[in-house]
Amino acid sequence: MTDAIDQAAGLDGTDPRHALRRRRPEFVEGAEACRASVLHPADDLGLSAGLRNALAHRMALLNKDDTIAAQYVVMEDFSAVASGATDLPEPLNTIARHVDMVTADPTSATAEHIRRLEAAGLSAPQIVALSELIAYVNFQVRVVAGLRLLGAA
Amino acid sequence: MTPQIKLKPLVWHPHVAPVELADATSAQLEAMKVTPSAKKVSPYVRTLAHDPESYVARTVLFNAIMYAEGGLPRPDRELGALGASVVNGCRYCAVVHARQHAHLTQSDAVVSAVYLDRPQDLSPRDAAIYAFARRLSVTPSTATTADVQALRDAGMEEAEIVDLIHSIAIFGWANRLMHVLGHATPA
Numbered sequence: 001m002t003d004a005i006d007q008a009a010g011l012d013g014t015d016p017r018h019a020l021r022r023r024r025p026e027f028v029e030g031a032e033a034c035r036a037s038v039l040h041p042a043d044d045l046g047l048s049a050g051l052r053n054a055l056a057h058r059m060a061l062l063n064k065d066d067t068i069a070a071q072y073v074v075m076e077d078f079s080a081v082a083s084g085a086t087d088l089p090e091p092l093n094t095i096a097r098h099v100d101m102v103t104a105d106p107t108s109a110t111a112e113h114i115r116r117l118e119a120a121g122l123s124a125p126q127i128v129a130l131s132e133l134i135a136y137v138n139f140q141v142r143v144v145a146g147l148r149l150l151g152a153a
Numbered sequence: 154m155t156p157q158i159k160l161k162p163l164v165w166h167p168h169v170a171p172v173e174l175a176d177a178t179s180a181q182l183e184a185m186k187v188t189p190s191a192k193k194v195s196p197y198v199r200t201l202a203h204d205p206e207s208y209v210a211r212t213v214l215f216n217a218i219m220y221a222e223g224g225l226p227r228p229d230r231e232l233g234a235l236g237a238s239v240v241n242g243c244r245y246c247a248v249v250h251a252r253q254h255a256h257l258t259q260s261d262a263v264v265s266a267v268y269l270d271r272p273q274d275l276s277p278r279d280a281a282i283y284a285f286a287r288r289l290s291v292t293p294s295t296a297t298t299a300d301v302q303a304l305r306d307a308g309m310e311e312a313e314i315v316d317l318i319h320s321i322a323i324f325g326w327a328n329r330l331m332h333v334l335g336h337a338t339p340a
Contacts, residue, residue: 038207106329
């Protein structure tokens with residue numbers, strides 16, 4: 001059995017790194033549970049799975065990881081969001097710019113960025129859910145990058 | 154000789170109004186593990202409880218990565234967390250995990266070298282961990298096979314490197330919550 005992290009890192013069931021990951025089953029299962037909770041939660045809090053996938057795709061591209069980006073299948077309605085457009089209708093444009101900033105340069109985040117999300121109409125639960133989605137993708141990208149280096153070195 | 158720095162704790166203040174216990178849904182109360190005897194839940198937990206599903210899933214994973222037994226020694230995980238937090242600009246996370254490192258090692262030496270930006274004062278092992286943590290945390294990652302080789306040369310086993318990757322990556326997560334959803338002030 002392989003999961004999203006194995007597939008992105010290019011690990012099949014015979015790769016030594018696949019077995020290495022299974023020495024920490026709580027990391028493997030935990031990452032999968034997190035993935036479900038940010039991509040297709042039981043309660044999406046008004047952020048659709050289509051939007052979540054498109055934003056994840058966008059963040060993977062910002063991390064220059066086309067393999068991970070391809071894991072986030074983009075529905076046609078969200079193709080501009082996914083591909084990195086910055087001239088989107090609101091509230092998508094504000095959401096997309098926030099996603100880009102937190103992914104590429106989290107140090108620059110201030111309270112003002114949260115005020116912009118609120119002004120675009122996002123509720124507190126939506127702001128938190130968006131933050132968790134951003135954070136998960138950036139986590140996944142780094143786990144995969146590390147596993148690839150472990151195999152290449 | 155590095156001058157020694159002793160860090161004081163910070164207090165975190167959310168930019169988003171946290172869930173009030175009196176208004177919380179049953180899913181939020183369950184996520185916060187609120188019991189009738191619990192009077193106080195931290196603003197951070199109450200902020201994340203706005204999305205109870207992701208909060209519960211992430212907490213389980215976070216605790217496994219930072220506290221699971223065996224494998225990479227805990228101070229090394231804290232140093233990975235610290236390197237990520239420095240790159241991502243999360244002052245609060247940096248101080249918490251710097252203090253953890255100082256507590257676990259009973260020494261301020263590593264934390265002082267990090268805060269004074271004197272990586273040359275670190276041991277080869279700590280320098281390798283810190284450099285890898287910093288480079289893996291940049292977007293996009295600039296970590297290389299040479300960084301991984303430096304960890305091996307410092308005596309780290311493959312399974313320990315997997316633990317380190319996770320402790321750095323989970324702070325690519327935690328920093329993007331704490332620093333984005335709030336700010337820190339001196340206690």
